[in-house]
Amino acid sequence: MAENTSLNYLRNNQKILRVSSLTHLYDAQDSGSSEVSNIGNRVVLPSSFTGGARYMRENYLDAMAIVRAFGHPDLFITFTCNPKWPEILRFLTEDDLKPEDRPDIITGDEYLFGKSLGVVAVIEFQKRGLPHCHLCLFMDKEGRVPTSADIDKIICAEIPDKEEDPDLYSIVADFIMHGPCGTDHPTCPCMIKYKCSKYFPKEFSNETHFDGQGFPVYKRRDDGHFIMKGDTPLDNRNVVAYKKQLSKQFQSHINVEWCNQIGSIKYLFKYINKGPDRISVRIENSDGGKSIQKKKQGKDEIADYYSCRYISACEAARRLFNFPTIYLTPAVYRLSFHLPNHEPIYYDGEEDFESVLSKPTVGASQFIEWMNCNKIDQHARQYTYLEFPRYYVWNSGPRHWTRRKSQLVVARIHFVPPKSGETYYLRILLNKVKGPTCFEDIRTVNGILYDTFKEACYTLGLLDDDREYVASIKDTHAWASGEFCRSLFVSLITTDSLSFPDCVWNETCDLLSDDLHHECPPHVSTTDEAELKKVLYNLVLSKI
Template sequence: MWIFAEIPNELYNPEYYKAVEEFMMHGCCGSARKNSPCMLNGRCSKFFPNKYVHNSMLDIDDYPIYCRRDNGRTIKKNDIDLDSRLFVPQTRPLSFHLPNEQSIIFDDGDNVDDVVNRPIVSQSMFIAWFEANMKYEDAKCLTYSEMPRKFVWKKDKREWHPRQRNFTIGRIFYVPPNCGELFYLRCLLNLVRGLKSFEDIKLVDGVHYTSFRDACYARGLIEDDKEYVDAIYEASLWSTIYSLRELFVTLLTSNAMSKSEMVWDAVWIHLVEDVEYHARKCIGIPDLVLIDTQKKNYTLLEIEKLLHGCNKSLGDYPSKSIPDGITNSFFFGNRLVYEELAYDQQALKGEHDVLVGKLTKEQLVIYNKVMLDVDNNKRGLFLSMDMVVPGKPFYGK
């Protein structure tokens, strides 16, 4: 939605024109009326008149500069024609926050415990919106940004009260996508109505989601990221594995993906293709076989290195798998251990199934005894068959 700080056309929008005339014009000041209440030291204390601006934008502090074009329209007050430079959009900045993360104002010398225990700490404008929805029927029909149209914020009472006259345009504070849950909360606040708690915001069609991001996804407010999966798959046909990881990191840091963990689950197989080759080269074991978990951990560590170059970390993406206690030293340890672990588990399982089917009844009894103790994590000594004395029964332990 675009906001124009301009005088409307009286013929096409007579009601809007009348509202602007009555409520939204600053009035005459400056050299034309030096005794205006806003005048201070010969200048308007409200910094009117404003400059003409052709496009709405945000200043360096993220405050809006509204489109204010010279459309030639004026409103006459006290026999003076006022143009769009004196138009005052009636906007109410609306703050919001995540659970228990509301802003607290205090002096340097205040005791921390006293500050935290103040009653007003839990009485933010946003939480008061929940309370208004429980108290007023009209509030239940409004989104948070629509609230100032029919209600006014009483700062001294920390409450929303029904508006007696006029109206105001609500403007929810802007937050960029890299703010995570705060960004997704803002997306939902432009849509949901009549909510009474933070948990209600996460409720979609009777299903309660654990995060605001998942609630956005359920409402169709964010994409399914299929185009990013396709992009990585297409690049895998010609690009190096290192470049594929760089592409994945670029998507992460640009906040382009809505659910990065789903993209990772779909494309990780393309990002790990060189891991086994590098491990064999470093350790010197030509037939070393790594399981998928080892490949993923190594690749995530490589992605972590690339993220550090962008002043980011996997920890900045809570849904992303993070290697636990694994380092690149995994591939530079004891050679004997790697040789012992360098086997193809699937091939061994197939061989095992074939050999078990060839066991005699006596051998199967011993096999089951050993496997039962192993499954129950019992300690014991198991003798190989070549240590059995001929002619005597063998019971294993």
């Protein structure tokens, strides 16, 4: 109900906010147009609306900026709410309720802190069941776990001795064990095509080591310890990796995994590509619903968000309490940029040209003020646009940059695809050029002013051998799905953009197939790299 009210407010009470580039406004004025209400795109569902498409996409790109700054996350932690916590049971016993009947209790605000450089956390809700939190931790140099011995200090995958630590043994028995599944329980929810989708039971291992794909194989000794689940004994092969101190402190299912890949961040924000939870109900008249069909007038972002939208009780309670569903640290600066006279201008659709073009924000964009700062501050000229926010802070009120005192931040420049033309080449240069004071400085290489940003890129050697397209696919892979990357590759082929398609294919094939591992036939071994690569190669070709 609260979300419905917010969406109705956005639809009915907000001003008709529109956005257009400065040059388009000037062109419209020169053509004799007297109204600006028909120019530009209308913004309906802003990125500040929690759960919206822009909200999820922007937070995901912020998370990828943290990955770029600190490298791959070190630890991936899944923290699940425990319905048997005493503070929950106190509210349930009197009225004989179930935990899911009190979503206001089980959505409490919990954070795990560690000695880390960055944290990305997402609260995930399901249609049924309890909420759980996924965290990616980026540890500092002292907290890194580069060797198997370091992993053993943090992560355990064995049943503790019942006599030495009975409390931990009880916790592992209640929350950490997986199964029984497989032939012992073929109807278990984790079973897909007669195999456990979580790959349990694992193999015994006398020590922690890494497999051919770089994933850790935790120490699981055949020491005789087991836990009975019904009539089935479960040994160390069925233990979910955990950290002893965390499990004892929170008495809940907390899965701790060593992480060395970017896929963990993509998993956190999988709803960007998967979409939110949905349910569907259809009611029709006797005429098949023809009388209630309406012709759509343009794209309605609110209607798209409403479409079959489902919000669980736990998510609703957390949103009502104003608890965050996404947590990122350090802060991420989103840097905008634009071509000359193409800065975006936001305005009320009821304003006239004179009031829109006379706004103090015109000609004072974040990007232009960066170049103005370089004119007057010698210290600012030694940084690229991406490095600049580490030492300067943008003041949106007076609209200028000032020296930063003390705060760790990460910056990212808005992504644009290769088909954007000059805007795309400008973005490439912004990662290389330091301290420009005007657009001409960005297009100047070795004292020579070039007519286009693309020519400047060529002169700097940034476009040789299709490297800009390889870089574009790699950049896109950092935030998009494999399917989206394959569509980008196809568009580059069909538009004759590539000079050496085979070279681009060889360099990006692994990226184009990163979401196809689950489609490999069961007989393909993950340890045989040559066979696995061949199968994935053919799968990518079939998709393309």
